[in-house]
Amino acid sequence: MKRRELFSSLASSFTKKEKQEKIIRPPYYKNKEVFLTNCIECNDKKCSTVCEENIILILEDKTPAISFENSGCTYCDECANACEHGVLELENKKNIDVKIEIDMLSCLSWNKTMCFSCKDPCLDEAIDFLAMFRPEINSNCTSCGYCIKYCPADAIKIV
Numbered sequence: 001m002k003r004r005e006l007f008s009s010l011a012s013s014f015t016k017k018e019k020q021e022k023i024i025r026p027p028y029y030k031n032k033e034v035f036l037t038n039c040i041e042c043n044d045k046k047c048s049t050v051c052e053e054n055i056i057l058i059l060e061d062k063t064p065a066i067s068f069e070n071s072g073c074t075y076c077d078e079c080a081n082a083c084e085h086g087v088l089e090l091e092n093k094k095n096i097d098v099k100i101e102i103d104m105l106s107c108l109s110w111n112k113t114m115c116f117s118c119k120d121p122c123l124d125e126a127i128d129f130l131a132m133f134r135p136e137i138n139s140n141c142t143s144c145g146y147c148i149k150y151c152p153a154d155a156i157k158i159v
Contacts, residue, residue: 022158024066026056027073027096028080028088035063038085046082055145064088066096068158072146074123096143098158102127102135107155109133118147118156 025035026047040062047064048056053071056064056079066073073096080088108115112133119127119135126141148156 022098023059023063024068024096024098024158026064026066026079026088027075027094028077028083028090028092030089030092034087036061038087039063042083042085044084046084047079047088050078050082052076052078066145068145068148071149072121072123072144075142075144095141096145098143100137100141100143100145100147101157101159102137103155103157105155106153107135107151108153109135110155115152117150117152121146121150 025032029035042062045058045062045064048058053074055066055068055071055073057067059065064079075093077090077093080090080093083089102110102118104110108117109129110133114132116129119129123144123146124140124142126138127135127147128138129135145158148158
């Protein structure tokens, strides 16, 4: 192995890898496969237009997905009420199917800077602070995503 190859292989471990985005679906479905069959028949895409928080996007495959870039889900039921193809239904209401975690290495609080940016917008009181500098997500979390937008250090991740 040449010296140049050694250094480039070491450096590649420090470069930021592109993250693969997980498709996050609205919380009112029973079966994920129904998105690929029934949503493509829908022309109106009402589920995205009635969303008060504007977090439902229509992907290239004509299926709805949630993006937490601008806001979080209030579980208002409007997308399920608007769905005419049986994909989103009120009786299938559940928490959004992701897990949200705080990255301790990038979190300001975990690094001794007083910050409550994630706790303040949380509608479910799902973030506890152990002492002043150790936020943790508790079992009240509904994965609504509100905390993600407000974190100034992008320390809240979807896993």
